[in-house]
Amino acid sequence: MKKSHLHVWTDTFVTKLIIDSKTKEACGVEYIKGANLYKASSLASQTLNSNQLKKSSIYAKREIIVSGGQWMTPQLLQLSGIGDKDLLKKFGIPVIQDLPGVGINQQDRSEGVYVVKLKSNVDIAGIRSINCTYNATLDDPCLIDYMEHPQTALYASNDVLFAMLHSTKPKLPKLPDTVFLFLPNRFTGFRANWVNESLQYPVGAYLFVNVNLAHVDNNVGSVRIQSTNAFDTPLIQLKHFSGPNKEIDLSRTIQSIRxxxxxxxxxxxxxxxxxxxxxxxxxxxxxQLSEFIYKYVWGHHACCTAKIGNTKTDPFAVLNSKAQVKGIKNLRVCDISIFPKIIGYYPLIPIITACEKIAGDIIKHAKY
Ligand SMILES: Cc1cc2nc3c(=O)[nH]c(=O)nc-3n(C[C@H](O)[C@H](O)[C@H](O)COP(=O)(O)OP(=O)(O)OC[C@H]3O[C@@H](n4cnc5c(N)ncnc54)[C@H](O)[C@@H]3O)c2cc1C
Incomplete structure (x- = not known):
């Protein structure tokens, strides 16, 4: 059998990129082994002190590819001296590359909530009689149902019964602006403790509609480090309904609910x-509807915090068209951060497509 060159280390947290400040060459990463180190995890120890944990380093023969996602990629770049120089100086981080675009341009969809209670005799797709627990219990009957009927069970999709695209006014020239997803529960968005909150109500007794305003022009969100400790979460500002078309975006969600x-x-x-x-x-x-929308707005497709752009003309471009970090050798980013504008209705396929393209470019230029 051919030897695999892929090594996956779980429970390994990268704390910093190692970059030669003179040659501006990325050559490795510092990391710490351990589970639940990041403080965003509800399992992270409150008393965790990074100084008590052993830091190690690993070096790359060719290049480093950062794929930490929309929040941790900019955090890692900033902690490593790549970012807005004023922000880095504030935390005493030596500036290796002043890139003011790192951690700005954040975009997310503005997702709204609409829920109806179904009549007691209504049992969409037989879900009411199954009592899903969304993996909150080991004996989740819907998981068992999925094992037995992988094509038709509720978990065959991400709980979505059906979906529809919808255009509000002013109509976008190419695509509907909104997607509605219909789910069989009293869900109000991915918030802390959402499973337990939803499960207070019987699954199948409610119909939730995810009012997903997919195409927004709002790019004023940001991600900024708040300390030099890599385990600390950055300051994440999503700023829903704050962009240049905030009134229109809000009006679209009001129209959708109506x-x-x-x-x-x-x-x-x-x-x-x-x-x-x-x-x-x-x-x-x-x-009243605006107040309701502001109260419940949520999103789960945040992106675009280390965007690809024309690195010669756009001062906020972080990456060139090959996802290489401006001014740094042997360093690329490949995840949802790279997009200049929020993509499609759902991001996974575009992320995979973009990263396949970047991988293709790496392979093409690799000299073996
Ligand atoms: C609840 C939920 C449901 C979703 N459902 C859908 C859906 O149905 N369809 C869809 O298209 N999209 C969906 N999305 C969005 C989609 O999952 C994300 O946009 C996508 O996963 C982003 O991919 P990524 O590779 O950029 O980042 P991620 O998938 O977040 O991957 C980043 C990885 O890097 C790791 N990491 C970060 N920092 C470090 C570090 N310092 N050291 C070591 N590891 C690190 C993280 O642990 C993580 O595994 C959903 C998102 C959420 C939150």
Whole structure:
């Protein structure tokens, strides 16, 4: 059998990139072995002190590819001396490459919530009788159902029963701006403790619609380190409904909720619905709907915090078209951070496609 050249180390946390400050060449990474080191983890020890853990280093023969995702990639770059010089100086980090684009341009979809309570005799796809626990228990019947019926069980998808694309006004020239996902539970977004909160209500008794405003022009979010400790989380500012078209973005979500009301409550579908749970009957005016939307807005596709761009003309471009970090040799980024603008409706396929392209380029130019 051919020897594999891929080594995956789990429970290994990269704390810094090793870059020669004179040649500006990335040559390795510092790391610490251990589980749940990052403080974002609910399992991270509150008293964790990075000085008590053993740091190690590993060196690369060719180049380093950072794939930490939209928040930890900019954090790692900043901790390693690549980023906005004023931010780095504030934390006493020697500036290796002043790149003000690292950690800005953050974009996310603005996702809204719409929930109806279904009548007690309604059992969409037989889900009500199964009692899913979303992996919160080892004997989750929906997981067992999935093992037995991998094509048709609820977990055959990410819990989505059906989906539809929707255009609000002003209509975008090419694509619908919004996607609705219909899920069989009382879900209000991925928040801390969301599984336990959702499971307070019987699965299948509610229909949740994820009102996903996919195409936004809002790029004012940011990610900035708050300390030099790699285990500390950075300051993440998503700033929903804050971009140049914030009024239009908000209006699109209001329109979508009104549309769902018509679709579900004023159609033949209404015979299956007991009542509107969220926003609820009392929320009717634009002002009330705006307050509701702000209260519940969430997102889970944040991106674009180390964007590809024209590194000669755009001072905020972090990467060239081959995802190489401007001004640093042997260093690339390949993850959701690299996109200049939020992509499509769902990011995974575009990320994989972009990284395949980058991998193709690396292989093409590698001299074996
Ligand atoms: C709950 C949820 C559901 C989603 N559902 C969908 C969906 O249905 N369809 C879809 O297209 N997208 C979905 N997304 C979005 C999608 O998962 C992300 O956009 C995508 O995973 C981003 O890929 P990435 O490679 O950029 O980063 P990630 O997938 O976040 O990978 C980054 C990796 O780097 C590791 N890492 C970070 N820093 C360090 C460090 N210092 N040392 C060592 N390791 C480190 C992290 O542990 C992580 O494994 C979902 C996101 C969430 C949160």
């Amino acid at each position: 549309y769902l009301r018509t679709l579900l409550l004023n159609s033949s579908f209404s015979e299956y619905i007991d009542y509107e749970e969220l926003p609820g009957d009392q929320v009717q005016t634009d002002k």
